[in-house]
Amino acid sequence: MTAPHRRRRGTGHELRDLVVRVATDLLAQLGDVDAVTMRSVATAAGVTAPSVYRHFPDKQALLRVVVAERFAAFTDELRTAADSAGEVPLLRLEAMSRAYVRSGLHRPGHYRVLFSATNAGAAGLGLDPDTEHPGAASHRALLDAVAACVQAERRDVAPMLATELWASLHGIVDLRITKPDMPWPDPDALIDAALTAVRAAAATRPRPQEAP
Amino acid sequence: MTAPHRRRRGTGHELRDLVVRVATDLLAQLGDVDAVTMRSVATAAGVTAPSVYRHFPDKQALLRVVVAERFAAFTDELRTAADSAGEVPLLRLEAMSRAYVRSGLHRPGHYRVLFSATNAGAAGLGLDPDTEHPGAASHRALLDAVAACVQAERRDVAPMLATELWASLHGIVDLRITKPDMPWPDPDALIDAALTAVRAAAATRPRPQEAP
DNA sequence: CCGTTATAGTAACGTTTGTTAGCATGCGGG
DNA sequence: CCCGCATGCTAACAAACGTTACTATAACGG
Numbered sequence: 115m116t117a118p119h120r121r122r123r124g125t126g127h128e129l130r131d132l133v134v135r136v137a138t139d140l141l142a143q144l145g146d147v148d149a150v151t152m153r154s155v156a157t158a159a160g161v162t163a164p165s166v167y168r169h170f171p172d173k174q175a176l177l178r179v180v181v182a183e184r185f186a187a188f189t190d191e192l193r194t195a196a197d198s199a200g201e202v203p204l205l206r207l208e209a210m211s212r213a214y215v216r217s218g219l220h221r222p223g224h225y226r227v228l229f230s231a232t233n234a235g236a237a238g239l240g241l242d243p244d245t246e247h248p249g250a251a252s253h254r255a256l257l258d259a260v261a262a263c264v265q266a267e268r269r270d271v272a273p274m275l276a277t278e279l280w281a282s283l284h285g286i287v288d289l290r291i292t293k294p295d296m297p298w299p300d301p302d303a304l305i306d307a308a309l310t311a312v313r314a315a316a317a318t319r320p321r322p323q324e325a326p
Numbered sequence: 327m328t329a330p331h332r333r334r335r336g337t338g339h340e341l342r343d344l345v346v347r348v349a350t351d352l353l354a355q356l357g358d359v360d361a362v363t364m365r366s367v368a369t370a371a372g373v374t375a376p377s378v379y380r381h382f383p384d385k386q387a388l389l390r391v392v393v394a395e396r397f398a399a400f401t402d403e404l405r406t407a408a409d410s411a412g413e414v415p416l417l418r419l420e421a422m423s424r425a426y427v428r429s430g431l432h433r434p435g436h437y438r439v440l441f442s443a444t445n446a447g448a449a450g451l452g453l454d455p456d457t458e459h460p461g462a463a464s465h466r467a468l469l470d471a472v473a474a475c476v477q478a479e480r481r482d483v484a485p486m487l488a489t490e491l492w493a494s495l496h497g498i499v500d501l502r503i504t505k506p507d508m509p510w511p512d513p514d515a516l517i518d519a520a521l522t523a524v525r526a527a528a529a530t531r532p533r534p535q536e537a538p
Numbered sequence: 539c540c541g542t543t544a545t546a547g548t549a550a551c552g553t554t555t556g557t558t559a560g561c562a563t564g565c566g567g568g
Numbered sequence: 569c570c571c572g573c574a575t576g577c578t579a580a581c582a583a584a585c586g587t588t589a590c591t592a593t594a595a596c597g598g
Binding site: 283 | 360443459461465486489490492493494495496498500501504507509510511515516519520522523
Binding site: 332333337341373374376377380 | 544545546547
């Protein structure tokens with residue numbers, strides 16, 4: 115393996131990007147930051163382990179980048195789903211909820227690392243406690259979507275409703291991931307049930323501008 | 327550490343029990359089977375690592391015992407809570423739900439290993455695929471409690487309702503464990519919300535024998 | 539009292555991991 | 569053309585882990 119090909123002068127970032135990509139794939143397959151080893155990342159990138167250290171000071175730094183990217187991608191999926199669902203708040207929230215579950219079930223390994231791990235996950239990566247937690251953005255997106263569904267005078271219950279919803283969605287995804295052999299019902303039905311509390315709160319008074 | 331004291335002839339099981347006990351404690355603190363090492367278990371038991379192998383063929387066997395015990399204890403907590411709540415099915419289910427969350431939040435490490443781990447948890451312990459999964463008992467207990475709340479002619483929706491409830495309870499516990507720094511609302515309020523679907527299904531027709 | 543044996547310890551092995559030191563080499567500017 | 573530096577590799581270290589082989593000793597049966 116003595117230099118089958120070598121990058122050109124200024125193109126050092128090519129390997130950096132490739133390393134991030136393969137580390138992301140490995141994390142998706144393994145679902146555990148500890149199971150992603152520097153050697154496996156390097157091998158998958160067609161390179162030896164020490165070469166990774168040209169671009170990342172240590173393993174934590176590499177995985178911090180990967181995890182931050184995944185958090186951002188997840189939040190983007192939620193926002194995109196909501197935006198493509200039109201303007202009606204309840205429909206936007208429903209689309210977001212479905213996107214949440216769909217995304218989690220599509221890449222269980224990533225979901226586990228982002229939202230369902232203490233030791234093997236985003237914690238223990240030496241996150242900067244000053245900067246906001248990377249998962250807070252998706253939480254805020256969900257909270258905003260819930261708040262848009264309820265009346266202004268009931269806006270104070272939005273955090274509660276959002277947490278309820280989040281807990282249900284997380285449970286739907288995580289239980290399925292953790293125990294895939296059980297006879298789980300259709301996720302969509304569970305999502306509908308998870309939305310009932312928000313729907314009830316939203317229905318306490320009809321919105322003035324909608325009267326089809 | 328050359329033999330400060332040694333067990334008597336027939337009392338070999340003392341160490342075995344002690345090892346299980348300290349392994350259980352370590353698992354509660356660390357919340358990850360990989361983080362529990364044979365050396366740490368042995369040291370905590372006041373013994374050297376090879377001595378553990380007198381009672382367990384390997385690490386998997388030891389942790390299988392610990393995890394099975396924890397599953398049983400968890401299920402017992404649910405059943406005990408239900409039984410001490412009287413005879414009314416909805417009250418029994420509510421007590422069970424509270425016990426679920428209380429138990430999970432009281433020993434997060436154990437809960438994580440039992441219900442919230444794929445790689446770092448009960449899987450990968452070489453469970454016998456013939457015998458039923460140790461977590462199935464608690465699932466069945468929850469399912470039975472839900473089924474007791476709904477009418478006989480609606481009994482077919484019980485699995486669905488139980489799964490909904492389970493997902494919500496799991497989400498409440500797991501999110502709190504995973505992200506302890508977030509401003510979580512009171513668990514009891516979330517539990518109440520999680521029970522609404524069951525309450526609604528139970529209220530479709532009043533039970534004949536209850537008329538206080 | 540003496541030997542058998544359960545109980546526990548010492549030492550070590552092989553593997554895997556993150557990480558570092560030092561070396562080769564080819565691209566590109568002067 | 570040639571020297572410097574970016575790029576990547578080889579070799580290796582130290583630590584931690586599960587596990588095994590072998591040894592020592594105290595307790596009990598005879």
